[in-house]
Amino acid sequence: MIILKGNEAMNEMITLLKNHKSIRKFKAGTITEEALKAIVESAQAASTSGFFQAYSIIRVTDPNLRAAIARASGDQQYVETASEFLVFCADLKRMYDACDRHDIPYDKGMTETFIIATVDASLAAQNAMIAAEAMGLGGVYIGGLRNNIAEVSVLLELPEDVYPVFGLCIGYPNHDPAIKERLPMHVVLKQNHYTEDDAKAIEAYDQRIKAYYIERTKGRKTDTWTANVADKFASEPRSHMRDFLENQGFKLK
DSSP states (O other): OOOOTTOHHHHHHHHHHHTOOBOOOBOSSOOOHHHHHHHHHHHHTSOOGGGOOOEEEEEOOOHHHHHHHHHHTTSOTHHHHSSEEEEEEEEOHHHHHHHHHTTOOOOTTOHHHHHHHHHHHHHHHHHHHHHHHHTTOEEEEEGGGGGGHHHHHHHTTOOTTEEEEEEEEEEOBSOOOOOOOOOOHHHHOOSSSOOOOOHHHHHHHHHHHHHHHHHHHTTSOOOOHHHHHHHHHHHOOOTTHHHHHHHTTOOOO
16 A cells, blocks of 8 residues: 655655646746756656657757747747747657668558557656656647648658657746646546546536636636637647648558
8 A cells, every 4th residue: 555645755746746837938048958868868768658769859949940930839939938949759760760770561650650659759748847847947838839730840850750749848937827727536537437527517617717717817818618628629620630640651540
């Protein structure tokens, strides 16, 4: 039996995880190379399916390149102002190169390998975020780069069989936003089989999130959680993704 009480190190880690918040305003200044190395090493320590390590991380330091990616991502200026900007890419090229090295035939475009690479990149990025937060840094993921993913891929000179999953801004926080409450645990954690969500719990959660937005934006945003989700699903489908992935070599089958 694991007892959390009295285990200071474990309690500190759980507190760190539960206090995660997206940071979009950063203090001026750089992160030491030692800190960056620790962040990337932590990313590499993440679990990886089959030991494939099917991802690459691109550190973007060129200010002009950052500005272009910021514009392509929906004018998210913190891409430019963060101390570090990393792009996590699902990378199957390295896997295919390994097969070529050993003269082993392979079938490109399998859905499972696409999932493996995407999950590997995501797990690595989460480890990077946790490591950054453990050092007093903060960050925010930039899924908006998929708004113009073909343009971003050209900017980063990505070869076939590699695609950018998202970016990650990292720096010293220059604001302290409130923690955004997640769904009630009993809605997410289902026992033994899938059950329909608790409608009353979702409705109550909607009202708490509405209150959160009202306070955070001083009344400029009054969405509930379900209204926010519905709006984004309707207005941000990124219908170009399938064509892009096929053109990039991910012809899934």
